[in-house]
Each structure stands twice: as structure tokens, then as C-alpha cells.
Amino acid sequence: MGEELDFAGALKGKKVPILTLDQKWHRLFAIHGKPEAVKELESELNELLKRQGKLNNDLKELKKKKNLLMDNIVQNMEGSTEEASNSSKARKLEEDRQKIDEIKALTESYEDELLELPNKIKATNELLMIKSMDYFYEIIRVNKEESEEIDRWITQVRIELKKNIIRKQNRDINNKEMYAYLHDVLGPEVIDLFDRRYEESKGDT
Secondary structure, X not given: OHHHXXXXXXXXXXXXXXXXXXHHHHHOXXXXXXXXXXXXXXXXXXXXXXXXXXXXXXXXXXXXXXXXXXXXXXXXXXXXXXXXXXXXXXXXXXXXXXXXXXXXXHHHHHHHHHHHHHHXXXXXHHHHHHHHHHHHHHHHHHHHHHHHHHHHHXXXXXXXXXXXXXXXXXXXXXXXXXXXXXXXXXXXXXXXXXXXXXXXXXXXX
């Protein structure tokens, strides 16, 4: 537990890019695919980012609506007060004021949520980073073990190869010496007969 706290402290202040927006991060999973824990956090982070974008767009729209309503109020307030008090203008004026109050309340709610979202996005992104790194480092560990095993196999094969090369050379040297002595003892004509005899018998097998 202490090591985890130390690690979390070491990560504090380090800039971590938003992983789901980085194509290189996605390509890291091209071979093995994404584990469920990573998929869940990826989905959660994407939803937070979408929510952040939507709130920003909604706030722009609310600002536009508020400006239109303010213009309407100014226009409806023009003219005589007697006229305004008993006309549709007065009702319209009150409706617009109520709508502005609703927009203010909604704007405050969205702004409050937007203040919280960066921290949620940061925390989710960091957790996604840790889960991703756990996954990649496990693959790296397995790959390293397999690489070392293959390396041991290659070393053993090289040793066996060297031994077999020496065995082959010894057999070839032995055959050459034996054939040379037979050639000297029996002469080329006799050896030629035996060469043909054994070549023919080898073809029959």
C-alpha cells in the first residue's frame, strides 16, 4: 500500500495527455486488443469529454438566448407605461424575465458542473494510464521471458550445431583417408570397380 501511495505521489504534477484522443495510444492495442478494464475506463473518459463539450456548446446557446430575450425586454419596455401595463407587451415582458431567470439558474448549474469536470477527466485519464501500463508491462514481462527462453534455445542449438559440424568434418576426413589408403593398396582400376558396384547397389535400395 505504501509503495502505491509513493507511486501516486511520484505521478502528481506529471502532465499526462488525454489518452483516448491519442491515435498512438489506440495503436498500442492493435496486436492484443484492449482488456475490459481499459475499455470501461476508455468509455467513461469519452463520456466525460463529450459531456464537457456539450456543456460548453449549451452555454453558448444559452448566452445567445439570453441576449435575444434581453433585446426583447428592451423593445417591449419602449412606449408608454400605461400601454405596457395592460397589454400583451407586459405579459411578454414578464415571460421573458422568467425565461432569463431560468437561463441564469441553468447557466450556473452548467458552470458548476464544468468546474468539476476537469478534475474528473484528469482522475479517470490517470487511472486509464495506470491500467494501460499494467497491461503493457505484463506483456513486456511475458515477451522478455519468452525471448530469454528462445535465446537459451538458440545457444543450445549453436552448441549442438558446432558439435555436429565437427562430427561431420571428422567423418569426411575419415572417409577421405580410408579411400586414399584403399586406392593406394588396391589401385585405381579395382577401386573403380568397387565404386561402380556400390553406386549401383545404393541405387537399388
